[in-house]
Amino acid sequence: MKTISTPTQGKAGLPVRVSWLLAVVFAVAGVAGIIWRFIGGHSAADYGSYVPWGLWIAAYVALIGASAGAFAYAAFIFTQRRKDHYPMAVMATLVAFGAFAAGMLNVWLDLGHPMRAWKLVFQTSFGSVMGLMAWLYVAYGLILLVGLYRMRKGTIPSLLERYSWVAFLFAVLFAGAEGSLFGVVGAQPLWESGLTPILFLAESGLFGLGLVAAAAWIFGILDSARARTIGTGMLIMGAAVLVMEWAEFSTGLMAGVPGKTEGLLAIIAGPYWWVFWILHFGLGLVVPAVLLIYKRGDAMATGLAGALVGAMAIASKLNLILPAIAQEEIASLSEAFSGPGLGTTYFPTAMEWLVWMGTLGLAGLVVLTGHRYLAPHFAKTLQETK
Numbered sequence: 001m002k003t004i005s006t007p008t009q010g011k012a013g014l015p016v017r018v019s020w021l022l023a024v025v026f027a028v029a030g031v032a033g034i035i036w037r038f039i040g041g042h043s044a045a046d047y048g049s050y051v052p053w054g055l056w057i058a059a060y061v062a063l064i065g066a067s068a069g070a071f072a073y074a075a076f077i078f079t080q081r082r083k084d085h086y087p088m089a090v091m092a093t094l095v096a097f098g099a100f101a102a103g104m105l106n107v108w109l110d111l112g113h114p115m116r117a118w119k120l121v122f123q124t125s126f127g128s129v130m131g132l133m134a135w136l137y138v139a140y141g142l143i144l145l146v147g148l149y150r151m152r153k154g155t156i157p158s159l160l161e162r163y164s165w166v167a168f169l170f171a172v173l174f175a176g177a178e179g180s181l182f183g184v185v186g187a188q189p190l191w192e193s194g195l196t197p198i199l200f201l202a203e204s205g206l207f208g209l210g211l212v213a214a215a216a217w218i219f220g221i222l223d224s225a226r227a228r229t230i231g232t233g234m235l236i237m238g239a240a241v242l243v244m245e246w247a248e249f250s251t252g253l254m255a256g257v258p259g260k261t262e263g264l265l266a267i268i269a270g271p272y273w274w275v276f277w278i279l280h281f282g283l284g285l286v287v288p289a290v291l292l293i294y295k296r297g298d299a300m301a302t303g304l305a306g307a308l309v310g311a312m313a314i315a316s317k318l319n320l321i322l323p324a325i326a327q328e329e330i331a332s333l334s335e336a337f338s339g340p341g342l343g344t345t346y347f348p349t350a351m352e353w354l355v356w357m358g359t360l361g362l363a364g365l366v367v368l369t370g371h372r373y374l375a376p377h378f379a380k381t382l383q384e385t386k
Helices: 014-044 055-080 083-110 129-150 158-183 195-218 224-255 258-269 273-294 299-311 313-325 350-380
Strands: 002-004 382-384
Touching: 014 195, 014 350, 055 083, 055 129, 055 158, 055 195, 055 313, 055 350, 083 129, 083 195, 083 224, 083 350, 129 158, 158 195, 195 224, 195 299, 195 313, 224 258, 224 273, 224 299, 258 273, 258 313, 273 299, 273 313, 299 313
Parallel strands: none
Antiparallel strands: 002 382
């Protein structure tokens, strides 16, 4: 039995106390939004018949992807038996579970009949990507719960070390399959592409690493060595995302396929161009890269870069979803009929913002509560079980 010391923060520092405050405030705001959602139905939202998806679906896709990326990072550490990074792996598993819970709550509230969600599992078609994903969600959630349960005594069982490569492959499959939900939609030229699942993989890795880096800094376990390692991973995944986006935009614009060209132009030069250029490209990719390169190994800079990457994930997915479905499938369709929900413009309402904030608060409370429960064990020792 080998003992491995781990750094600990001791008493909750300012970042932890601030995180608790924000999580509680966001959760309370979310309760108000959820009550509003169930009393008023979907009428209080700005999406409708022509633009059926909005903020919640973008948040769902971003959070599920980040969860898969964080879990893949944890599984990789266990597979390599990097015991000095085991605290990061435990933190990554907590982040993965919190992001997964928040993501699923977003999509559940977006359903027309949330109480019938169980039919996606028990009355589904395995010839449908959505049907397969419903079962993958169940399997993935169980894997996260079992993993956290096995860590509850501050030990890393040999089971996790020996078979984490299976979990790593599952996380990759999970993230790629999430991208396939969009990549197989032939009716949407902006989504239909063999590159879409691969881009989802790269973004999942980037978003997941970002959230783990931010959480690790908040809880005081992000030392210089770990900051360099996770920072390098974020730079690699960020570069991969940039290359794939360049490939997608350059080929799509040069090919001149109307549906795809219009969608791409709407992203970079439409009414919400700032979502792409300022939020996604600037704050989500460029600023974090500058921090990671010029402050290499600095825990605070790495945590801040990770927070920016994680926060801007929503911008990336809004750029994926809204420009595609906001394009008129029939010319002048929005002018032919008028009424609630019959427009091609969209901006989240107060109810949608409140619900989204609530799901983020839930994710924060899951991570904070989980850390409080697990930290006393891991602050003493990490035991290697042979």
